[in-house]
Amino acid sequence: MVRTSKAAQTSQSKAIEKPTEEFIYTELYNTICERQLLPKTKLGEAMLAEHYGVSRTIIRQVLQRLAGDRLVKLEPNRGAFVAHLTLKEAQQIYEAWRLVEAAIIREVVKTITPEQIASLRKLITAERKACDAEDYPLLTRLSMQFHTQLANLCSNQFLSRFLKELIPQTALAYFYEVKKMPVCMKDEHGEILDLIESGDEEAAVAAAKRHLDGIEAALNAQASLDQQASLVDKLKLRVPSLS
Template structure:
């Protein structure tokens, strides 16, 4: 059982929010593969909470499109067809374009500094060949860029797109591909800092295209040990 007491105090997130973040991070880091069954009983045992709390977490993840809940079958990490993957990437292009345009107008110096630190951390993870951490930091960079726009709706859409794209990468990208350099992220951030919206939009478009170019059909394993996955945190 994972103890959550150290993660919580009166000024910190609620228990279900902590568990939500843990599961969301496991999806971003691709430790939870598409199709993995998310048993309420098993997760309740893993985190030491009731099924009611786990059900609330799973329903929130379902709302974001990263978990599927079926009557009489329970919950599992969402599977995405090849056609759905293409549709998600088209949608992400549109969302990322809106985010970049807004960021060029609204981003603050402290936001740029925070994003630069994320790029440095991502590069360190790549050099250490820590694929899971590098992927999580890459997703976090896109999420924080969206949050820097000051538009909660863009941020919410970005969270959904990043998590779905993480699932798509887990399902369709082979690990034969090397981890990406942070050069693309750095170039996008530089263009945003210089308020060059045309360049920033073009760089982001190419960045998403490069992600799509690495995708191939594959059969991910859905038989995973939930206790082992979250014990790694």
């Protein structure tokens, strides 16, 4: 009788292991935040269940969680859709972002350590590499991460939590393809960090405001959208072996 070694059995088990709810949630969360899925895109339970090789119950739980994050809208008798914002709602989000981040920066200027500055500089370096490589999904994720990592340095947990909940909502405010998104050529995050490191509180706040003003101004930009691609094509995801 042929026996399979324990190592081979473990390898086979990993190869057929299905993605967990957390894995699928993270993939969809990131895909929406990276703006690879347009607002109002339908998230069909059956299609997603087939795509990931899991039950519709797991997909339903994932969609409920994303709805709790306000990234997905659940409509009775219609299903789940990527949420969307009106231009006015988007402008209100950026107004709130400017106010909260200004308060965070004023505190962080007084408390930031060399180690924290080094960590943020490493993130900015990765962001510039993504920009040079025209990897717009990664660039979008790293750009958001800069602001959330800055928020993490704030000792006021309510300011920090509010900003980290607010930032992902901006992914629902863009009305053009990822590849046509405007990308700041200046290293604006680097400028903000330089001013924080120098201790110039007001200049750092002003630089952050200019940065967000520029992003908000792009909300008025319109570009043709690729409505023909299927949801699976838009996801551009593969379910890897969870080894």
